[in-house]
Amino acid sequence: MEPVYDRKIIHVDMDCFYAAVEMRDNPHYRNRPLAVGGHEKQRGVLSTCNYEARKFGIRSAMPTGQALKLCPNLLVVPGRMQVYKDISRQIRSIFSRYTQLIEPLSLDEAYLDVTDCKLHHGSATLIAKAIRNDIWNELNLTASAGVAPIKFLAKVASDMNKPNGQYVIPPEKVQQEIDQLPLEKIPGVGKVSLAKLNSAGFYQCEDIRNTDYRELLRRFGRLGASLWKRSHGIDNRQVVVERERKSVGVERTFSENILEYEECWKVIEERLFPELAQRLEKARPDKAIIKQGIKMKFADFQQTTIEHVQPYLDLNHFKELLAEIMQRQQGREIRLLGLSVMLKPIEPIEQLSFFDESE
Numbered sequence: 005m006e007p008v009y010d011r012k013i014i015h016v017d018m019d020c021f022y023a024a025v026e027m028r029d030n031p032h033y034r035n036r037p038l039a040v041g042g043h044e045k046q047r048g049v050l051s052t053c054n055y056e057a058r059k060f061g062i063r064s065a066m067p068t069g070q071a072l073k074l075c076p077n078l079l080v081v082p083g084r085m086q087v088y089k090d091i092s093r094q095i096r097s098i099f100s101r102y103t104q105l106i107e108p109l110s111l112d113e114a115y116l117d118v119t120d121c122k123l124h125h126g127s128a129t130l131i132a133k134a135i136r137n138d139i140w141n142e143l144n145l146t147a148s149a150g151v152a153p154i155k156f157l158a159k160v161a162s163d164m165n166k167p168n169g170q171y172v173i174p175p176e177k178v179q180q181e182i183d184q185l186p187l188e189k190i191p192g193v194g195k196v197s198l199a200k201l202n203s204a205g206f207y208q209c210e211d212i213r214n215t216d217y218r219e220l221l222r223r224f225g226r227l228g229a230s231l232w233k234r235s236h237g238i239d240n241r242q243v244v245v246e247r248e249r250k251s252v253g254v255e256r257t258f259s260e261n262i263l264e265y266e267e268c269w270k271v272i273e274e275r276l277f278p279e280l281a282q283r284l285e286k287a288r289p290d291k292a293i294i295k296q297g298i299k300m301k302f303a304d305f306q307q308t309t310i311e312h313v314q315p316y317l318d319l320n321h322f323k324e325l326l327a328e329i330m331q332r333q334q335g336r337e338i339r340l341l342g343l344s345v346m347l348k349p350i351e352p353i354e355q356l357s358f359f360d361e362s363e
Contacts, residue, residue, distance in 0.1 A: 007237045009153035009175035012128035014116040016135060018095070019146045019167035021112035022088055023054040026081055028144050037078045042068035049257070051083055055167060067305070088112075091143060098138045102131055107243045113162075115155055117243035129172050136170065153178065154239040160189050178237045183210035190234055197227055209235040248350055252287050253299075254279045255342025261303050262338050265330055272326065276343045277319050284317060284345060291317060292348035298325045300332075301340035308332050317345060 018024065022040040027033045037057035042048030048068040060075040072078055092111040099106050105117035116135075124130035132149040139147045146168035150161025153175050164171035173181050186208055188198050204223065206212055212220065212235040220228030233239065254276050262268060284291055296318070297311030310329045314321055322343065 007154075007178075009178060009237075010119070011117060011153050012119045012121075012126075013152055013155055013158040013243065014118055014128060014132045014135070015150045015152075015155070015158040015162040016095075016099070016114055016116065016132070017148050017150075017162045017166075018112035018139075019148055020052055020054050021145075022052045022083055023057075024145050025084075025088060025091060027054065029087075033079065033081070037062070037075050039068075039071060039078055039080045040083045042066075042071070042080055048080075050080070053078075091145070094143060095139060095147075098135060098142065101138070102135060105243045105245060107245060115158065115243045129170075132170050132172075136168075154237065155241050155243070156191060156234055156239045157181065157237075159191055160185065163189075182235060182237055183208065183213065185209045187212070187231070190231065192230070193227075197224075200224070201231075249287055249347060251344055251346050252280065252283050253342055253344030254283065255299060255340060257301075257340045258338070262341075265326065268326055268330070268338065268341055269323070271341055272322055272343065273319065276341065277322065280343045280345065281317060288347055293317060293345040294348045295346035296321055296325065297344045297346070298322065298329050299340070299342035299344065300329050300338055302333070302336040303339050304336060305339070306336075307340075311344075311346070314345075 023038050026040060027038065035056065037054070037060060039050045039053040039057055039062060041051030050062070050064060050066050050068060050071055052064045053062050053071075057071075057075060057078060060078070062071045062074055062078065068080060071080075088111055092108075095112075096106065096108065096114070099114065099116055102121050102123060103116050103118045107115040109115070118128050118131050121131055124134055128151045132151050136147045136149055139145055148162050148166045148168060149170040150158040150164065150173075151170065152158040152161050152173040157173055157178065161171040161173050187193050187201055187206060190209070193201070201207075201224070206215075209231075212231045215232075217229070217232050220232050222228075224231070256271065256276065262271070284293070293316065294313065295311045296314040297309055299307065299309045301307045308329060310325055312321065312325060
């Protein structure tokens with residue numbers, strides 16, 4: 005059965021948001037490579053960068069030292085998170101003029117369902133243009149947008165005409181657009197998964213669509229099932245107005261690498277665990293969790309995580325996790341250490357079939 009496309013979804017994504025705010029507020033920053041965050045040259049990590057910086061190969065989450073090697077003239081400025089949050093609320097207010105069905109993904113991007121919006125003759129294309137114009141006229145910032153009848157394709161489309169543009173995929177062109185879509189453009193397909201898919205001869209969604217579902221499930225598990233649905237244009241996920249928080253975490257990047265178990269435990273006991281407990285109390289007063297976990301990043305930037313089922317927050321349980329994750333150290337110094345808990349769902353989760361279309 006062919007999918008029925010009866011919704012109008014817009015994905016709005018601000019253009020290099022933090023950097024754009026800094027350039028707007030500081031004219032001296034404009035027209036030069038700029039990055040936000042990572043103020044510690046040897047240890048910091050960039051939050052984002054402008055398009056001038058990206059020409060040098062700089063990207064978000066890149067260590068500051070590496071970025072400066074690529075572009076010695078890179079200007080790195082500290083972030084102003086409260087300013088970004090305030091502007092994000094203003095952007096959200098603009099969205100609400102057109103629909104109340106808004107699903108924020110972060111401070112700088114959101115899904116909007118404008119199916120029932122009567123403004124601009126009900127045209128999602130014109131609504132997206134109007135939203136982008138409002139953001140520019142009122143905040144002097146640019147946004148890109150993707151318009152499509154399903155969520156994943158709207159998100160893909162918002163990246164097609166960046167910066168300060170939009171791309172529209174009407175219902176009648178959904179399958180045509182999907183077939184030529186490279187697999188790396190699908191949200192959730194990372195480098196490791198992509199390498200496995202490419203080695204098996206899969207490069208575009210059309211390759212997936214022409215493959216038997218059971219074969220994909222056997223070779224790639226849940227990823228294969230998800231890609232099969234996406235390649236057939238199946239994405240019945242609704243725009244979710246309220247998102248249930250799934251986890252709480254804290255982490256520290258050290259000014260100097262550490263090496264020994266005792267050093268790690270001191271950081272956990274004295275700094276990370278008290279902060280995690282405080283954040284958990286705020287996020288979930290009942291403190292109901294289902295897992296505890298540790299993340300560790302080594303000096304070579306390789307990262308590993310480990311988690312155990314655990315019904316309540318327990319400092320001593322992190323000792324067991326730390327001992328287990330230290331076995332993966334292989335003599336490497338430790339650059340970052342983090343703790344996390346997975347929250348118990350407020351509502352019980354039903355086990356889904358791979359054919360369930362509510363994903």
